[in-house]
Amino acid sequence: MANISKKVSWSGRGDDRGERTPLLNGAEDGKYNRHVLHFVFQSLDYDNSENQLFLEEERRMSHMGFRCLETRRWVICGLIGFLTGLIACLIDIAVEKLAGYKYSAVKQNIEKFTEFGGLSISLILWAVLNSAFVMVGAIAVAFFEPIAAGSGIPQIKCYLNGVKIPRVVRLKTLAIKVFGVICSVAGGLAVGKEGPMIHSGAVVAAGVSQGRSTSLKKDFKIFEYFRRDTEKRDFVSAGAAAGVSAAFGAPVGGVLFSLEEGASFWNQMLTWRIFFASMISTFTLNFFLSIYHGKPGELSSPGLINFGRFDSDVSSYIPFESFIFFSFHFPGGVLGALFNVINYWLTIFRIRYIHRPCLQVMEAMLVAAVTATISFAMIYFSNDCQPLGQDNTEEYSLQLFCADGEYNSMATAFFNTPERSVRSLFHNPPGSYNPLTLGVFTLAYFVLAVWTYGLTVSAGVFIPSLLIGAAWGRLFGILLSTITSSQSIWADPGKYALIGAAAQLVTHACHLCFVLLEHEAHVCGLYDVHIKLQSVPFLHWEAPPTSHWLTAREVMSSPVTCFNRVEKVGRIVDVLSNTSTNHNGFPVVAHTTENDEPGKICGLILRSQLIVLLKHKVFVERASSRLSHRKLQLKDFRDAYPRFPPIQSIHVSQDERECMMDLTEFMNPTPYTVPQETSLPRVFKLFRALGLRHLVVVDNENRVVGLVTRKDLARYHLGKDGLEELHLAQT
């Protein structure tokens, strides 16, 4: 019963009152403790509060009414897909344009100075251009919306897991995210533009489904039915899927992503809607890109990344190759693990020392300049010249010191956007690269990518890891063909580039939606590291296997603040204002006896509901004195959702404090409860499967004895010495 390493420093307080919070991007006050769970993160409520108002509305609604709602859901998903596709299109075009200008300018400069000498000026030009782009992007992120940093996938994972992360689905976040990713990709950082698409899709979904924008202070008065956590999260799943679909051109991949993250709240119709949003999104992107490229209707680029077509069928291996391919997993896994470990320590370093916005901007600029310098040096010192083929598709091929009719092969890997580099590695004919080039490139790019991920810029990590994999995969293929010296079998090193890329992403990939699944598996390791570093109370799929000896009694918070069915306004205001017990859900009991004996449970009411009741002064005395008083409706709760005002902003006079409030109509009369003896895995399963926020623990007389919330469950995890318990800290 006692093999748990207790590290509890209990400070029962959790709140989200609009202060600037550290979130997932690192800015904190210089302290970092790996055994801490932050209290700042609230839970979403995936459980409907089925109070009388809600039941009355549902019962009034006809069968036709439900059909209407269903239709509206489809329309919203269509809109989400369309807008997400448009955003992807915008990002793609902007990046192409900006990168095009940059590389043209640098190329002209290099060509000019190759003859006269003085290439250091070209280097400076390149570094300055890169830094300038990155500076603009980093300033936007660091000063205006820090939540827009990184790929956004960890944040969306948390959101779908049920953690409410402040400002993550706001319009402002979207704007900064899109602007930031354009800057950082154009600025030549070792980043991709795919990850941010997922975050963008989620924001679009949250906005469209709610029919209003708080950032713009605009309420379209539509889709009001969907203004609650349950419905909103469904749409955010669809948005994330649409983002995946636009990024990778893989609608099925999008659906799988959403399933992976939110599957416990999932049903068949929802899957089809998510699929619909994904299809619309990839179609929209494809359609508008085809118009932009002047070939309207030629729908050949379904996603932001496009691997091109392989001449030889990638999926038909000769048997020996299967073994080779399995052996690819080993170096891929080692590199991936190394990436995660280094990045882990780097992130801790950043949390401790680089938390001021201006420092963050400067680090980003430094990385941009170093990226340019390293790239330039490698191109400069490489003497890997390749003949310029007729079907050469390199847009910015550099001749440099090569003979006429030849180009510098290192430049195709470094003097290019990462997506194009990946494509060159896959498709350039055998012999395009010499092994040394590839080896040095792999090493240098690995270092840059590790350093880059976690910068305060908006950027994804999928493409860099794909590129590293492609480079060493191709290297491996070349070496293999040298050893066996039979060019016929190992004819196409591009094939190895693909296998390498897939192996880097942990397992083998046959086609794209599958590549994505693996991306999940690999990069998710990285994401999980970052989620853990930020002390988010993330609930995994199951409780730790060795936690069966823990019961609800040990896990729950106790004592619990309860309210009576008819409660004094003054007490409610006092409880809500008490910052040391900043709870969000309160069991409602039949008769709290004064002598501290717990009362029988008869409902559960949320802080947000109480706030609305107080704001509208729904007091028993007023109801009886003034008959004309408008009855409170669900609409009033929906209008206040999701940013309910803080208790401090609501004025309650001394007289009103003496009034009574009848909670019967507004509380959830049938909250889920468990007995005290329930084992932790069982509590966990109930909590996770239903997406709960509060679970009331009762004794065998149905009296409230405790309350289980997300942090109570998330704080148990499997460490090296068995089950460990994390600190609960207030930020």
Place this chain on the structure above:
Amino acid sequence: MANISKKVSWSGRGDDRGERTPLLNGAEDGKYNRHVLHFVFQSLDYDNSENQLFLEEERRMSHMGFRCLETRRWVICGLIGFLTGLIACLIDIAVEKLAGYKYSAVKQNIEKFTEFGGLSISLILWAVLNSAFVMVGAIAVAFFEPIAAGSGIPQIKCYLNGVKIPRVVRLKTLAIKVFGVICSVAGGLAVGKEGPMIHSGAVVAAGVSQGRSTSLKKDFKIFEYFRRDTEKRDFVSAGAAAGVSAAFGAPVGGVLFSLEEGASFWNQMLTWRIFFASMISTFTLNFFLSIYHGKPGELSSPGLINFGRFDSDVSSYIPFESFIFFSFHFPGGVLGALFNVINYWLTIFRIRYIHRPCLQVMEAMLVAAVTATISFAMIYFSNDCQPLGQDNTEEYSLQLFCADGEYNSMATAFFNTPERSVRSLFHNPPGSYNPLTLGVFTLAYFVLAVWTYGLTVSAGVFIPSLLIGAAWGRLFGILLSTITSSQSIWADPGKYALIGAAAQLVTHACHLCFVLLEHEAHVCGLYDVHIKLQSVPFLHWEAPPTSHWLTAREVMSSPVTCFNRVEKVGRIVDVLSNTSTNHNGFPVVAHTTENDEPGKICGLILRSQLIVLLKHKVFVERASSRLSHRKLQLKDFRDAYPRFPPIQSIHVSQDERECMMDLTEFMNPTPYTVPQETSLPRVFKLFRALGLRHLVVVDNENRVVGLVTRKDLARYHLGKDGLEELHLAQT
């Protein structure tokens, strides 16, 4: 409160005591009522009974122990994939061989009689051969294992939904299923061999994961930990996925299938295991087929069905084609709906009139003969001759009355296994078929397929519907090219065949795993019809939307038979033997007062557990009198799983009847409960998300007032006049 059409004829009894039950294949006593839910179907228990024995075992287990279990799960999944792949391989080779012999014989015969006249002898030969094959298969199914009829997908859907269908995952079922499908495909019926693979995979999984076979009376004493519904169902999901993967060569499709059906009990590690099983299965099939075809290692046929490669990229449409493609949905949907409606009435007819095994065999033989006759007639009267190309891949091309160097094009569609016909429609060069041929073929094959599905043979419906789609798709493509008379754009009618096939399966398909999703959507309509026709208490994803005004109080069964914590053996035996209240789960209460007042809930015990306790005579008196008495362990329950003996087989003497039994250690002390006021959708959600079998309804004193089981929830459905309630009938 009263817009429900009550059709209740309550007969509270449910049992599965080994009688021959009608199941999903039709044989019943001539009565059919569409407003009935059969009581014969038991529920699986996806909720662990976390009693003291279980908790002790879990708590004893080290972290290492859990890792070991996890490893074993992976090994089992690998085995499942391997065996499923082998079975697929066996089916494929057997069908090819048998069909080869048959077509060669008929072809020789036809060639012989084409010159001399007297082709009616060939027709008779063909019809007799077909009927003979089908007869053997139908006899095996109808007389030895009726549950092996059909594709098996509805049964597996039900199993994953939580309905325990007797004998569905037995080894004998597997043997008959495999044998039956070989016979019916070789017998030339309009059926596919893909559906049965899913059922086969599920049986393999159930067998392997339990480490024993009841049919063979063989217990390997391994994997004993997995002998409970929870674990078994996880493996059956993996088996079904492996089956899908072997059938269609689409591992991701397999995973999606399992998700669709069992997603509420799903977690990430399980998904990866399912994926692993799917990969192994398609790899195994591919590997052994490549050896069989004499090209070891050339892994080019990942599934039973293989669409071959398209020269033109199917996914690159010109814009106008997109619209065409959308318009394909309309006829596809109409044909699909027509198929379902006709088959619905046909099935009702069969349930009423064709329920004797010999009648069923005769009907199957009749269909086989008619299929041969129609095919022959169409080939005979067609004069669609096509030149025999050099790259002609038809294995059984018939010259018949065509000139030398030509072949009868109708024969390529009819004188072939359905898979090959699909491939011809996709790949034969433009002009291979004339429109009339295709039109008549579509019509005839449609009629045959509708008639065939539901016969007492083991066979799938995926390939026939694909074939119908391919035929009219190609027809449509040809007509379109005639109208626009621009051969260049509409160059490849094979493309339209594919689009048509996809549209027939409801929506468009880009690649295979996706084709499968759609297959789901279309054919599932058909499956759902059949599930409904068999009155299975199938739980859909959500409660009907208009059911909010129903509460647990109205839905539950009441009064409930409860036991005391320490109960008299005589009473337990009496309750279990009472055939009129054949319950499977009993709340255990603290003190049942004699005056019929309900007691406070303190646990839940299952019939199966009580049976084991009675069998081992775990009585309070014996424990105290004989100290050496072995303590009952979890192993005793696992050994009895899943076929616990009936109560009648357990002898309890008159003395023993006076003994007492202490249930404390064996009952689940923390069953899930809900208050009486809980709305039906809320009860439904809890029940579905946790895969429950029994849900106890309590009042606010925690006293037992009712019990909700699967049939209580499944009986509400949305009819034409709003919410309808089905009869509960005993078979």
